[in-house]
Amino acid sequence: MEGVALGRPRHHGPPEGLPRPGRCLVMGILNVTPDSFSDGGVYADTRHAIDRGLDLAAQGADIVDVGGESTRPGARPVCLDEELARTVPVVRELARAGVCVSVDTMHAPVVRAAVGAGARLVNDVSGGLADPAMARTVAAADVPYVAMHWRAPSREMDRHAHYGDVVADVMAELDARLWRLAEGGVDPARIVLDPGLGFSKHPEHDWALLAGLERLQTLGFPLLVGASRKRFIGAALAEGGAGEVPPAGRDVATAAVSALAAVGGAFCVRVHDVRASLDAVHMAAAYVERVDRT
Template identity: 45%
Template sequence: MSDGKIYLRPLGFLYGPQAYAAMEDGLALPLAGGTTAFTSVELIEGAPKKSKAYMFSVPALSEAGDPDLRSRLNLVVQPRSPFAGLDLSRPALMGIVNVTPDSFSDGGLYDETEGAVAHAAELTKDGAAIVDIGGESTRPGSDTVVVDDELARVLPVLQGLKGTSAVISIDTRKAEVAKAAAKAGAKIFNDVSAFTYDPDSLQVAAETGLDVVLMHAQGEPKTMQDNPSYDDVVLEVFDYLEARIETCVAAGIAPSRIAADPGLGFGKTLEHNLALFANVSLFHGLGVPLLIGASRKQFIRGFGQAAEPKAREPGSYAAAIAAASQGAQLFRVHDVAGTRQALGVWRAAVFGSEN
């Protein structure tokens, strides 16, 4: 091995009985400790624009003695702890509740407390394990919302959700909002800036005990889609998330409380998003659960006449299946019922049963 950094991209996926048989024979390894197995890997060494890639079968990889390689492989295969109390052995859906007038898909539909609470209850009934409550749109071109306005939007909704069976997530970049949400019953702090927007967010996350979702974004929402640029989007997003995880752990947030989101559509072109999709499995090397948020996003429009966000649901289902096939555990979606059905059919097809 060289002195360069090592990345592992699991490939050759097997599911269900075939996965268990291959693992028992030493021909495959479990992906994030789940029911999906991989039989080969692409090993990438180096840095963006200076990397080299090699292919290895699992038996050949298992014989390698390089400590850096062993460490990265352990992160890929180790079982994931429950996230916010949720078992991740099956895909978990995070239903979106935008209490905003200007979100790209459903802005203005649920910006009143009663409507937002009812929508959250409907998403929960449809199978959402998590409901993600947000009071600030971070769509491309959006403006920042002041703290008081954001609190006025989300706190009444959080109060109205007391007793819900779903885990409550607060979608915010602001420490004060997250702290108030924790007091109101939220269990997850979902920050599209990965705690880089508000310098107090890291401390609030550590002190409240909230589980956290760290997302990658290039630039601010107002301008992030003006001219996104990367030397290697996959490795750069990986490195960013790895650094943010290390920062959280140093602040006292246990890895078991962290999930990572590559940030589809946040400072990325169509080509960048597709590269991330093709390499979802590489992000298991972060050692934490992976959340994918592709629902109704603009890049899906490139695959058909879908100017209106709701017309992008078929592409959203396909995106969820593509990520699930690579072992992603969490999915942030608008249509919980439809996504649940799509993932259920996919699982039944590849696993050979409804379980």
């Protein structure tokens, strides 16, 4: 099935309705939660969250991704009403300001409310597995959809980090998701895939997936890479002699990974520090252009 997912043409360009800057997109992370792994509580207040979203856009974020439920390892789910209260007002105000907004959610009712408030993209870390109504809801909303590789909820995902060939395994599981999404009516031209770095993955799995982006692209869909501040980056810094680096201190290293992902063909990187990764993907684009000339 590699390279012919769903028997449809490949969709390496961005789905309709998203920015087209001619380089890897940069998605800025806006966590409106009290318990995110690196910035929990900083933007839990609605006004602060809106201001932060506007700041991310001013820094050059192509998309601002608003999430109201932490997906860090061990995180507990929040009730639907709480997630709606956290996300929808922020989405609405950012969309009114002209920001391209994504909603980071696993729940179909949040999708309906957020798209109604102006969200132009759905970023679902469960790839539709957490809510059986997600595919039908996304199909009805007719917006682009990020389907991430996911095996289990945050509170138990580390128990599922077992693979043979991690790239082949992730590809097979994403391909299965593509078929289910198509059965639910989702237009393949609207789909972006995410290999799910850090989700049911150990550091060696994350590095293998980064190195395997070319193989992942044979599924025929744009790829989003979400590496920002994650454990595998902290582990690599520690191995390199930097010692223990807290998540908020990993932004320069994240930008380096953003450059690697962009050179590897990623459609979008999802990051906390927009400026650093924007510079990184610009450098990656310049590098690829010059390599292609030779």
